[in-house]
Amino acid sequence: MILASVKLQGFRNFKNSEINLAKKSLIIGANDVGKTNLLWAIRLLLDRSLSDYDIEPKDSDFYAFEETNTFTIQLHFDDVIEDCVVSKLKGKIGDDNKLILVYKAFRDKITKVKTFQFFAGPSNDLIEEIEDRYYRKVLNVKYISSRRDLHNYINREKAYLFQIAKENREEDEVTQDEKLYSEIQLQLKNVDENIPKLNFISSATNTINEELSKLSLHHTKQKIVFDASSSNVDKFINSVSIASKSKDQSVLIGGDGRLNQIYLALWSSRNELTKDSLKEITIFCIEEPEAHLHPHQQRKLAEYLNSSIKGQVLLTSHSPQIASEFSPNSIVRLFNKKGETKAASNGCSEIIGNTFKDFGYRLSIIPAEAFFSDVVFLVEGVSEELFYKTLSIQLSIDLDRLNISILMVDGIGFSTFIKILNSLDIDWVLRTDNDIFKIPKKEEYRFAGIQRCISICKNYFQKDETTEKLLKENESHLKGFNNPNASEINIKSASIIIKDLERYKIYLSNRDLENDLFNTKIKEDLKNYFSDIGEHEIINEMQKRKASFMFKFLRNNKESLKKLSEDPIAKPLLKCKEIIEEMQKE
Numbered sequence: 357m358i359l360a361s362v363k364l365q366g367f368r369n370f371k372n373s374e375i376n377l378a379k380k381s382l383i384i385g386a387n388d389v390g391k392t393n394l395l396w397a398i399r400l401l402l403d404r405s406l407s408d409y410d411i412e413p414k415d416s417d418f419y420a421f422e423e424t425n426t427f428t429i430q431l432h433f434d435d436v437i438e439d440c441v442v443s444k445l446k447g448k449i450g451d452d453n454k455l456i457l458v459y460k461a462f463r464d465k466i467t468k469v470k471t472f473q474f475f476a477g478p479s480n481d482l483i484e485e486i487e488d489r490y491y492r493k494v495l496n497v498k499y500i501s502s503r504r505d506l507h508n509y510i511n512r513e514k515a516y517l518f519q520i521a522k523e524n525r526e527e528d529e530v531t532q533d534e535k536l537y538s539e540i541q542l543q544l545k546n547v548d549e550n551i552p553k554l555n556f557i558s559s560a561t562n563t564i565n566e567e568l569s570k571l572s573l574h575h576t577k578q579k580i581v582f583d584a585s586s587s588n589v590d591k592f593i594n595s596v597s598i599a600s601k602s603k604d605q606s607v608l609i610g611g612d613g614r615l616n617q618i619y620l621a622l623w624s625s626r627n628e629l630t631k632d633s634l635k636e637i638t639i640f641c642i643e644e645p646e647a648h649l650h651p652h653q654q655r656k657l658a659e660y661l662n663s664s665i666k667g668q669v670l671l672t673s674h675s676p677q678i679a680s681e682f683s684p685n686s687i688v689r690l691f692n693k694k695g696e697t698k699a700a701s702n703g704c705s706e707i708i709g710n711t712f713k714d715f716g717y718r719l720s721i722i723p724a725e726a727f728f729s730d731v732v733f734l735v736e737g738v739s740e741e742l743f744y745k746t747l748s749i750q751l752s753i754d755l756d757r758l759n760i761s762i763l764m765v766d767g768i769g770f771s772t773f774i775k776i777l778n779s780l781d782i783d784w785v786l787r788t789d790n791d792i793f794k795i796p797k798k799e800e801y802r803f804a805g806i807q808r809c810i811s812i813c814k815n816y817f818q819k820d821e822t823t824e825k826l827l828k829e830n831e832s833h834l835k836g837f838n839n840p841n842a843s844e845i846n847i848k849s850a851s852i853i854i855k856d857l858e859r860y861k862i863y864l865s866n867r868d869l870e871n872d873l874f875n876t877k878i879k880e881d882l883k884n885y886f887s888d889i890g891e892h893e894i895i896n897e898m899q900k901r902k903a904s905f906m907f908k909f910l911r912n913n914k915e916s917l918k919k920l921s922e923d924p925i926a927k928p929l930l931k932c933k934e935i936i937e938e939m940q941k942e
Contacts, residue, residue: 357434357435357436357437357438357441357453357455357468357637358377358378358379358433358434358435358668359398359431359433359639359668360376360377360432360433360434360548361374361375361376361377361431361703362374362375362377362394362397362398362430362431362432363375363429363430363432364394364427364428364429365426365428365429365432366396366418366419366424366426366427367386367389367393367397367418367419367427367428368390368393368396368397368416368417368418368419368420368427368645369389369393369421369692369695369696369697369698370390370393370394370397370419370696371419371421371422371695371696371697372696373696373698374702374703375394375688375699375702375703376685376688376699376702376703376704376705377668377670377703377704378666378686378704380669380671380682380683380684380686381660381668381669381670381671381686381687381688381703381704382671382672382673382678382682382686382687382688383395383670383671383672383673383674383688383690384674384679384681384687384688384689384690384761385690385691385728386691386692386728386730387585387674387691388755389691389692390690390692390851391643391672391690391698392643392699393697394690395499395641395670395672396641397429397459397496398429398639398670399427399432399497399499399641399643400459401429401457401459401474401489401490402457402495402496402497402639403492403496403497403499403865404429404492404493404494404496404497404605405499405620406802408732410605410853411459411472411489412470412472413427413461413463413470413471413472414451414470415463415468415470415559417461418461418463418526420695420781421694421695421696425462425463425464425465425810426460426461426462426463427460427461428458428459428460428461429458429459429460430456430457430458430480431453431456431457432454432455432456432460433451433454433456433457434453434454436449436453437453438635438637440494440636441455441491441494441495441637444490444491444493444494444495445476445491445495447630448476448477448478448484449478450478450479451505453647454478454479455478456475456476456477456478456479456480456483457474457476457477458474458475458476459472459473459474460472460473460474460475460485466524466841470659472776473485474486474487474488474489476491482784484915490678493636494635494637494731495636495637496636496637496638496639497638497640497641498638498639498640498641498643499642500640500642500643501642501643502523506883512570512883516688516712522873529858541746552841561725562718566613571603572781577755584609584842586738592885610793622926631790635665636669638667639667639668639669639670640665640667640668640669640670641669641670641783642661642669642670643671643672643735644672644673644674644675645657645658645661645671645673645674645678646675646677646678647675650675651677654677655676655677655678655681657678658675658677658678658680658681658682660682661684662681667879674728676725676728679727679728680858685704685705686704686878687704687727687780688700688703688704689727689781689782691730691782692744693939700779700780700781700782701779701780703779705779706819712800723927725761726761726763726777726782727780727782729759729760729782730758730759730760730763730783730936730939731758731759731760731761731782731783731785731932731936732760732761732783732784732785733760733761733763733774733784733785733786733929733932734761734762734763734764734765734770734773734774734784734785734786734787734929735762735763735764735765736765736788736789736869736905737764737765737902737903738764738766738786738870738902738906739870739902739903739905739906740764740869741762741763741764742820742903742906742907742910743869743873743906743910744762744928744929745762746783746860746910746914746917747917747920747929748760748762748929749914750914750915750917750918750920751917751918751921751926751929751930753921753929753930753932753933758931758932758936759935759936760933760936762845770786770788770808770812771815771939774786774812774816775839777941778816780919783935784860784861784863785861785863785928785931785932785935786809786861786862786863786928787863787864787865787928788805788808788809788810788862788863788864788865789805789864789865789867789868789869790803790804790805790806790850790854790864790865790866790867790868791804791808791868792804792840792842793805794840795835799838800835800836800837800838801835801837801838801839801840802836803834803844803846803850804837805836805865806834806850806854806857807834807835807852809864810827810831810853810857811855812862813862818862820845822856823856823859826852826853827853828855830849830850830852830853830881831849831853833845833846833848833850834846834849835847836855860925861928861931861935862927863926863927863931866897866924868899869902869925870895870898870899871895872924872925873898874894874895874898876919876920876923877919877920877923878913878916878917878919878920878935881913881916882894882898882909885909885913
């Protein structure tokens with residue numbers, strides 16, 4: 357069975373959201389967007405560790421941005437066929453093997469007294485109230501917080517692992533263990549008897565008894581001893597610690613990263629030993645499993661959690677390394693708009709997965725960092741990426757603080773990236789060259805860059821009367837001129853369309869980055885950089901090795917970019933900043 361979706365109405369920062377989940381789901385999003393709130397909603401219905409007090413509704417549980425006095429949490433399960441669940445929830449599971457569990461909370465408008473109810477049934481029309489969460493013995497959540505106490509958990513989980521492994525032994529293994537158990541007990545008894553014979557132990561024992569005799573006569577018949585208590589085999593076994601061995605030498609495990617790996621491995625091991633019993637179905641919820649691990653180990657951990665933990669797993673993470681290891685249609689990206697948290701494409705969705713198919717083996721080209729961005733600025737190639745990242749610093753636009761990513765499409769085409777960003781509900785801004793290409797087999801030319809942008813506008817935005825009117829009047833003039841130097845009417849129509857495209861956050865250069873830069877206030881800086889060649893050759897030199905030129909020029913001339921603060925070349929970067937500022941106002 358699988359928890360297929362969660363529906364939240366009026367709960368915390370979820371006004372009305374449906375979030376689809378997969379067998380292995382990665383939940384990502386900015387801080388305070390609601391990742392933990394989503395898991396808490398699930399835990400209210402399924403977590404055995406929550407007390408009756410914990411599950412009572414609090415004022416902070418009700419949607420905060422509008423007056424509301426009710427909230428509802430619905431958990432929708434598919435493929436409910438396991439005997440342990442079917443027998444426990446008899447009559448509550450439909451013929452289609454579906455199950456809905458519901459938590460409803462109410463708050464009196466005047467007294468503010470809060471009450472809540474639980475419901476279960478095969479569909480929304482057939483749910484019935486139930487007394488409590490009696491089903492948690494067979495259907496539950498195991499939750500690991502991001503604030504986990506590694507040492508205490510490892511000691512506790514180790515004891516569980518021992519007990520489960522003991523219960524799963526074959527008959528001959530039990531016989532072998534009992535024999536060895538008796539031998540260990542005898543050996544430990546000898547240890548207990550010999551430790552007090554050590555001279556320093558004996559001397560310390562005598563000293564403390566002499567001092568006690570000076571204090572009181574009441575207990576002179578009792579003698580204080582240092583007792584190792586080793587002969588209690590069960591206590592001795594449970595006190596064994598986890599250590600790391602290297603060349604037969606025990607090494608202290610001190611790093612939190614290693615402890616975190618042991619923590620999750622112990623947990624997975626216990627799950628592996630119990631997976632065949634089918635006495636219960638457990639959904640695993642893990643917050644920020646990447647804590648204390650370097651990038652390579654984060655990727656390995658993601659692979660491990662995907663393959664080793666049997667059953668459904670819900671992870672929250674801020675790690676691009678972990679995100680890169682997940683199937684795109686298993687990613688739940690939460691985002692907030694006007695105080696309301698939603699899931700892009702309603703959570704896990706083939707819509708997201710399908711948008712990645714155009715990449716094929718090139719999937720890694722889109723950095724997972726972009727999944728966590730609020731705005732992505734799409735540019736042509738490496739030189740544009742270098743330029744705009746440097747420009748942002750010189751214009752005091754802190755990309756990391758504003759959660760903006762600059763992403764180069766590098767010959768793949770803008771549409772593939774736009775599909776992905778749209779499926780994840782991530783805002784984007786685009787800048788491309790104003791290319792003029794020759795039409796094949798004709799002595800005619802066209803504004804290829806503008807036509808590319810018009811196509812993007814038509815494919816990804818709703819029709820707009822103003823744009824339609826402008827295109828009707830001017831689009832025909834974008835092609836058919838006899839040489840690369842278009843006529844006045846062609847240029848005028850192109851300028852009108854370029855201006856309108858900016859309303860869609862689509863920006864075109866006058867020609868390309870190198871030509872545009874040469875015609876800005878940094879022209880003299882470029883002439884000084886190319887002091888050994890003529891002015892008319894500079895643009896050609898800039899374009900010979902675009903990326904290497906840009907890198908070398910910016911290395912020593914980056915401060916010159918401050919002159920471009922009001923130049924059209926800075927417009928798309930400033931637009932990204934503006935979008936973020938508008939989001940903050942919401």
